[in-house]
Amino acid sequence: MRVLLTGGSGFIGSHIALLLLERGFDVVILDSYANSSPNVINRINTYLDKNDLRYKIEIINGDIRDKKIIDNIFLESIKQSKNIDIVIHLAGLKSVSESLNNPLHYWDVNVLGTLNLLLTMKEYECYSLVFSSSATIYGLSDSVPISEDHKISPINPYGETKVAIEKMFFDLYNSNTNLWKICSLRYFNPVGAHPSGVIGEDPVGTPNNLFPFLTQVAIGRQKLLNVFGDDWDTKDGSGIRDYIHIIDLAEGHLASIDYLNSKESCLEFINLGSGNGYSVFQIITQFESSIGCQIPFSIQSRREGDVAKCYADISKAKKLLGWTPKRTLDQICLDGWNWQIKNPNGYR
Numbered sequence: 001m002r003v004l005l006t007g008g009s010g011f012i013g014s015h016i017a018l019l020l021l022e023r024g025f026d027v028v029i030l031d032s033y034a035n036s037s038p039n040v041i042n043r044i045n046t047y048l049d050k051n052d053l054r055y056k057i058e059i060i061n062g063d064i065r066d067k068k069i070i071d072n073i074f075l076e077s078i079k080q081s082k083n084i085d086i087v088i089h090l091a092g093l094k095s096v097s098e099s100l101n102n103p104l105h106y107w108d109v110n111v112l113g114t115l116n117l118l119l120t121m122k123e124y125e126c127y128s129l130v131f132s133s134s135a136t137i138y139g140l141s142d143s144v145p146i147s148e149d150h151k152i153s154p155i156n157p158y159g160e161t162k163v164a165i166e167k168m169f170f171d172l173y174n175s176n177t178n179l180w181k182i183c184s185l186r187y188f189n190p191v192g193a194h195p196s197g198v199i200g201e202d203p204v205g206t207p208n209n210l211f212p213f214l215t216q217v218a219i220g221r222q223k224l225l226n227v228f229g230d231d232w233d234t235k236d237g238s239g240i241r242d243y244i245h246i247i248d249l250a251e252g253h254l255a256s257i258d259y260l261n262s263k264e265s266c267l268e269f270i271n272l273g274s275g276n277g278y279s280v281f282q283i284i285t286q287f288e289s290s291i292g293c294q295i296p297f298s299i300q301s302r303r304e305g306d307v308a309k310c311y312a313d314i315s316k317a318k319k320l321l322g323w324t325p326k327r328t329l330d331q332i333c334l335d336g337w338n339w340q341i342k343n344p345n346g347y348r
């Protein structure tokens with residue numbers, strides 16, 4: 001089976017790519033390296049070679065906004081009698097603050113990029129799609145756990161682009177309910193790394209998110225962790241989130257492919273999280289105990305746009321996809337740390 005994986009050299013995409021290749025899928029990656037390194041692909045190849053795995057991978061360096069490039073991928077695939085069977089679409093921009101400063105860029109890359117992709121898929125009669133949506137579309141809700149029928153009310157342009165894309169899926173699916181098979185996966189907080197330490201998260205500049213910041217404090221790249229608020233309405237006053245091991249998340253995509261293959265047509269919006277909420281202080285304590293270190297931290301005021309609690313109801317994913325997250329918070333800390341010590345400066 002041939003998969004077009006957009007954004008395949010990014011944090012989430014690289015883990016999905018590795019799993020797909022290990023399981024014998026033929027993978028075409030489209031990535032502009034706007035937020036990733038070509039080294040990621042070398043790492044994946046080296047890992048698979050070392051493990052004596054035969055694999056089929058093709059890399060296209062291109063921009064999702066360039067429709068000609070997407071056209072060409074489908075055209076070449078047909079010429080080689082290796083049609084693209086399914087698309088996993090992750091290429092896009094994901095920084096909340098950047099989207100507030102430059103919203104048009106977010107609409108351009110995320111929405112226009114997805115529109116290009118859908119237009120081309122339609123032209124080449126490829127109707128199966130797995131998409132990377134986000135829990136950010138639920139906005140400022142504190143009613144947890146959050147299920148898929150929760151109100152959609154994003155509070156930043158990044159979230160708005162994800163909602164617009166989901167609306168596009170809705171219209172497209174309803175234009176012919178016998179044709180399209182789409183899973184829009186709403187990720188919560190993907191963290192950790194592949195247990196081998198060959199690939200992981202490598203944010204450019206100072207990390208905005210808790211986990212990469214924490215591992216950088218542990219390795220000495222950052223002095224201390226700023227805890228954004230200890231006065232939230234939670235057990236210990238710090239914010240609660242749903243951290244899911246990146247391999248569990250990647251496995252959710254393989255389960256989605258199986259699900260789409262079993263259907264004549266469908267459109268499903270599905271939460272992917274661990275289903276558990278952990279506070280910032282719980283994460284610090286777990287990380288310290290997993291890797292045996294002390295994390296210096298300082299309490300700061302609340303971060304704008306944050307909520308007290310956000311974690312997923314994952315019963316739909318379990319039921320529909322037959323998928324369940326398996327890895328513990330301890331495993332998340334160990335694998336995230338393993339990646340950090342083996343790659344103190346990421347891919348550079």
Ligand code: NAD
Pocket residue numbers: 006007008009010011012013030031032033034035036062063064065089090091092093094109113132133134135186187188189190
């Ligand atoms: P990432 O930035 O590591 O990966 C995105 C990839 O897309 C990168 O390799 C980047 O180079 C590529 N890309 C960006 N613009 C492109 C363009 N115009 N054309 C082609 N490629 C382009 O991010 P990630 O964490 O792996 O996220 C992947 C997807 O999942 C994104 O769409 C993001 O919005 C979504 N998501 C991520 C999270 C998270 O916490 N990481 C949560 C929810 C949803």
Ligand code: UD1
Pocket residue numbers: 094096097134135136189208209210211213225226227228229238239240241280303304305306310
């Ligand atoms: C953030 C984004 C969200 C995006 C997600 C994944 C905001 C407001 N939200 O979500 O839109 O989908 O990342 O990219 O930016 N924390 C600290 N110190 C830090 C970093 C974080 O205390 O240095 C706290 C936060 O206040 C929060 C928790 O840790 O309570 C998790 O934060 P983070 O990893 O940024 O994820 P989200 O807030 O869920």
